[in-house]
Amino acid sequence: SAQVGVLWLQVRVKGVPSHIAHASAGINAIEAAMPLISALRALEARWNDDARRPKEFDGVDHPLNLNIGRIEGGDWPSSVPAWSTFDVRMAIYPGEDLDAAERELRACIAAGAAGSDYLRENAPEIVCHGFRAEGYSLERDTSEPATNARELLAAMHQIVSGSPMTHAPITATTDARFFGLYADIPALVYGPVAERIHGYDERVLLASVKRVTQSIALFIAGWCGLEPIEKA
Template sequence: MSNNIRFPTKDEIIAKVDTMQAEAVEKLKQLVSFDSLLGNEQDAQIFMQEIFNSLSLNVERFPIVLDDIKDLPGFSPVNWSYDGKDNVVAQHTPPVVASDMLSKGSQGKSLIFNGHIDVVPTGRETLWSKHPFSPYVKDGRLYGRGSGDMKAGVMAFVIAYKALKELGFVPSAKVIFQTVVEEECTGNGTLACLARGYRADAAIIPEPFPFLVTGQVGVVWCNVTVQGKPAHTLEMETGINAIDAAMYLVSAIRDLEKSWNVKEKCHPLFKQFPHPLGFNLGQIQGGEWTSSVPSECSFDLRAGFFPGTPLETVRNSITQAIDEAAKLKKITYQIQWNGFQAEGSTMDVNGDLMKQLGSSYKDVMGKEVPQQPILCTTDCRFFDLYYNIPSACFGPESTHIHGIDESVSLESYRDITRVLACFIAEWCGLQPSSSA
């Protein structure tokens, strides 16, 4: 009889997640082994599609079409091809059942789990202890590029859902699982999911932060190309050294960075950081011959800025700083805005999502969940700024993300999975899977 249904307790959910730890580690190893760098995400996405299919979810793998998103708020322009770039979305839609087959006190709210499948370049492989796409476990940590950022988070929400299903229950509200491309450079993957109509009452992105993220800075990318005048080094004075000219412009950008980081201008949420807005000179190319004055030099810049600052203001300020310096030295340059054009955002710490996630964390961990802002961007901005969907960013503890010997704590990976499973039970509610 339906009125005799016994729903799983918090301790039973935790115990089930724990019994699946070996499987969780093995699945994470498999996912980390995919070299899912920009433009090479396809095999990892096929792997995720197979995982979602094995859970009997309704799965769609679809290509990103730039014409569908290029005019939407939050879009970032690109100068590369989107051939072979697919998102994978899996959806659990519960059937309508009698009220006495639903867990008591369940909120029955829908939920998106979102995670990116792309990873950043590894740097020189000889600097790694082992090959960056040959994951291994040592001293309770799993090593490999993307282990923390953010493939452990992706597998955490997969295992959380699977644990509930193996207990004989499924969420009593819609749950959408998304693995997207290009979080590391544009966010256009998540934007494409939203443009396709995938919406819910809340979204969780388990990026490698073992605390509730309260806010994130905005980020813009640009490329600056400086023109010089070639000459033989025996008559250097007749030429214009494009590399020297580029470095002169960089010094002007550094002055702008300093001015943005003065305490009087700091956003209240980020006052704890001594230098919250980072300008990174990420790439530089220039010159043709060691004994020739270089005729061209280009560099790529990443600049952070505070939430609430319009993108156009940011771009104008950077352009003005470069332009004023260029005029002083009669430097010819071009600037292009490709990649991140990402506004900063803040999370609603008093909203239902953050409160419930904090409550689930306390139930599992026995302590209050930490909260703090971050000095980078995540795809949370799309949900919060443009689609009125409250989001939370919260995932396993990781080290050296974007660096050498990136790793994730397997204990934290397990703990985050526990929290997410218990959160699903409370936020979405549960019903017997046999009713499906």
């Protein structure tokens, strides 16, 4: 029924290298990055406050997830690390502005840096790279095509599975946004039962793949119509 938007940032911190025998002469760039991550966690908590949560995400525990998806730094164990980078993934709600979210993330990192004597004078570099996706809510689309598509898919699902189709928001993003936001085509995300997505034991229920395939076939037939096959 709805999906979050997502943006990525990379934060680059420069330290001061030194032989570990004289560690106090250096600045550890990996350790210097830790307060910045803590500041982002505090921002994540504020963004997940119930008061700013749209109705599509009522009942969803912690819909906006921050992920520090990658961290690198240093060159070998016996030198104080001269550099570190960490990659940030953060979510926003449908309808929220990506540029405004990026500005708030940048301000949050700057505030975290201001609490460090070193980073106050050696600001981290912030690069917006790789991915920016607006959130999308099919639930907000009250057009006739969107209403008809939802009702038809629900009916086909009922025929195949014998149970009502459930609707739920997701705390990730999909390509549905391209159709719904930019092509004026209502986009439904409908699929099989999956567990542990992106995990070591990611899996999908094969019986649900069969049911979904049947439902989609019936949906296509109902939406597009059928023509008789002429015998040769």
